[in-house]
Amino acid sequence: MNTQDSMNKEKKFVSQLLTDKPSALQQSASVCREKEISSPLPELLGFAALAAATVSLASCKKDQEALFEVNNVMLYDNSADKSKLKSNEQYVSILYTNLFQTALSNNTVFELGKTLLSLGDQELAREVLISNFFNDAGVQMPTADEMNADIDAFIVETYKRFFVRLPSEAEKTWVKNFIERNAYMTPELVYFSFAMSNEYMYY
Amino acid sequence: MKRRDFIKKAALTTVGTIGIPYILPGGRLFAQTGSSSGQHVVLVMFAGGVRHQESIGMRYLDDAQVGEPYPGNIMYNLLNGTAPTQKIVYGTGQGGISPIPQILGQTLQQQGTIFSEVKAHYAGHYAGLNSILQGSSINGQGLRSRPVNPTIFEYLRRYGGYKATDVWFVGNGIDGSVPLLNYSNHPDYGIQYGANFFAPIVTFNQISQNYLGNGKVYHPENELAPMYKMKVFLDNNFSQNGATLHALGNTEEEKQSIKMFMGQMYEKTNMGTVALPPLADNGDSYAVGYACEVLKWFKPKFLTVNLSDVDQCHSNFTGYLSSLHRADHSVGHLWNYIQTQVPEMAGNTTIIAIPECGRNDEANAILDQNNWLSYDHSDANSMRIWSIMAGPTVPSNLVIGSENNPIGRVSDAMLTVADLLGVKSNVISAGFLAHDTQSFFDLL
Incomplete structure (x- = not known):
């Protein structure tokens, strides 16, 4: 499994967890802790989930348009x-x-x-x-x-x-x-x- | 200090002060005084295009209008000759049937010298006026531009050391670029040597009085002096940026005098007491009247006045004759006024009158109210002019030249003025004169 597939899978999992069963987060964490003992995969999944959440949240921000202005200054002849x-x-x-x-x-x-x-x-x-x-x-x-x-x-x-x-x-x-x-x-x-x-x- | 030493030193100082040369703007030591035979000169630009035949030719209608064999002299203040006896239209009253009485007991011809056949350089007005004032015949002297070469005013002020109010030009209006004639565009001369100028029919009319006739009077020392001082500071700051604005060069005293003169002219104009000719009903006569006032007030060394009402000859021959008659009347008044009303100038003033160009031999097709044909100025006859002068050093009752023996050129008038006022050699050295230009005195 490459990293991208892993991230997509984890993202899907977290999204489902967040939307459908927020209370399952605790259970999921427990599961992860159990799996920690046996395999590093859960840690990677957590990290990936966090990154996915960050990306997801970031992608929702509105683009800021740059606005360039000049200050009013009185000009006089020389x-x-x-x-x-x-x-x-x-x-x-x-x-x-x-x-x-x-x-x-x-x-x-x-x-x-x-x-x-x-x-x-x-x-x-x-x-x-x-x-x-x-x-x-x-x-x-x-x-x-x-x-x-x-x-x-x-x-x-x-x-x-x-x-x-x-x-x-x-x-x-x-x-x-x-x-x-x-x-x-x-x-x-x-x-x-x-x-x-x-x-x-x-x- | 002993009395004798004091007197000795004081005398030496006095002699030294008188003897110390001073440098004129032209770079010359001392103004020429000894060589000037006339102390004042009045030049009348008898302009507008004066046809030789009706003026010095004294032909009246005989030459100009077919079927009107009536010769005669309608300029009997300037010229010897009998006035026309029939078809009088140039005078006053309905139809102009009453000639204006003669002013001078002796004509200018009797008092002075006539150059009866003089050559003009140009057949046009502005170029002709320029040829009188510049003494040159430069091509490319455009209308609405100042003289290309220096004028007599500039020569006099630069080489003669005359102050600004010594040199005057009185114009009969502001049309035809006349106000540009008081100094040239020449880089070595220009405004700082220019003449004071009035166009009285504008300067002193009611409209101008509304704007200039109610000036606030300032104290010359307490108010005007600091005002000028601040102006000098502002000007110095500005000139540091490369721009300078030359002025005519009237001193503060001269400016005050001109302002007072203007005030008096407004009063005289309103009261109807300006020294106008006895008959003053056109621009020329008003110009001459105010010229008399300038002479009376400033006693200038040199004054020029220009006339031009005869120019209506393009479309009105009757009006032309009327204006010619009035121009003669006005010049007669001018000369009489100098001799009788300006004692400082009586007996030591020379008058010179000269047209700037003549008029055609052939008429155009325009008829006036008397069914008389009109005349333009473009052919060889337009180059035929004359000049008359009178004064203390001018031979009397002398006629020089004839139709077959022309003597003199229009540019000679300027060199004659320079001759009378002591700058002839400077003018010649400057190198701008038309070919063969001479002082009329050198042609006697």
Whole structure:
């Protein structure tokens, strides 16, 4: 008798025992003990029964499907990736959205594009435009007290709002020191600087 | 320190400071001043395609419309000649029957010199304007792209050391790539040597006023200074990443002056007190009016203003005559304004007027309200233009050249400006001039 036949026979035996006559287990064990004296076969059968039971139980488990996921992480641009110059229309549209937290109409964007085109010094034109925007009460920005209460957070939020990136530690340190040392530096002037910066002209 | 030693050292220091050469952006020591015979120059690009026959030819309808034998001069502020006596359509009122009164007591021709037969380089507007400002005849100067070669503005600022508000370009609109003409794309020149520019009919109209006319006023030291300082920090950080954005180079003082000027223009526009010509009913006259205001405010060394309303000649010959008459009226007003309203420029300003191209000899098939044929610009007649100039060093009442003896090219205008403002040799050395380009003064 080969091992496989022996296992099958034992498996059948144990299964029958488990289902039909659970109480016979004790008797069966006694029989086995009697047979131990005369032959090693019962020991093998017991082992085989145990293995068969294990296999049987294991075969009933449901397969687990592997699930691969990624964690949500906020990504920001690096300034080095900004190489395309904004058009006048893009600039005014983004600027307005950044300052007022609402979008400009297409007609206004078109008109503003023409207005900027009619001036030779574009830097000056942007400066005048921004100063006009700041004369509007609708600009969304923190107060000076709010800025000074948590300058670090203000700087991070300003970089994210205008540059769509996080400041480096060096940038954060410099801007923080500059704000702290200049009594006249308000959120409005900080926003003004960012809106006038060269980096803001690129995307 | 003894008083005598102090005076001696102070005198030496003063002399030394004056004598220390400074390097111009162009790499030259000192700005040229001694060689400039005119302290201010105004260049009128009398553009839009001016047909030789109706302008300096003084043919009115006689040459252009079959069966209308009525010659005459409709540019009597610039040219000597009798105005037409019949079929008057270029003036004011119903049908344009009332000619605009003459402004100048003496025509520019009487005050200066006319080059009556000058050759254009191109028969098109934008290439023609470029040939005036670049002094070159480069092929491949595309529309909607900046000049390929350096402009007179850049030569003046780079080699003459003129500051940004010394050099102005007043455009009559923002169409036709006009706003691109204030500096070139040339890598050795460009925006940092460019001219300040306004297109007044857009810059100062009601729409632009809504966006630019209510600017917040910031304290220059307490507010603007730290704002600029932070901007410099941000820019330096960004330039470390390889990107730089050049600017026109107006200083903070110049920027403040321009802002104040804009504020005044908004006020004057709303009050109707801009120095417009007596009759101002088209874009050209408005451009000239605001150019007068720029002259009054900045007293620039060089100002260019372009006109183009005559271009309606493609489909409306009557309108073309009307615009030609108004262009003459506007230039007359400009010259009169300089002499009477800008004392710093009166007597030391040279004016040059030149079209960028002419118009065809043969008409197209389009008839206007008077059943007169219209004219395009593409044939040999379109290359026939003229130039007129007047100023303290310009000979008076002189006519040079004729139909059979053309003298001068359109690119000469630029070199003439360079000649007057002391950078002629630099412009020639730069090597971008069209072949045979000369200063008009060298052709006298």
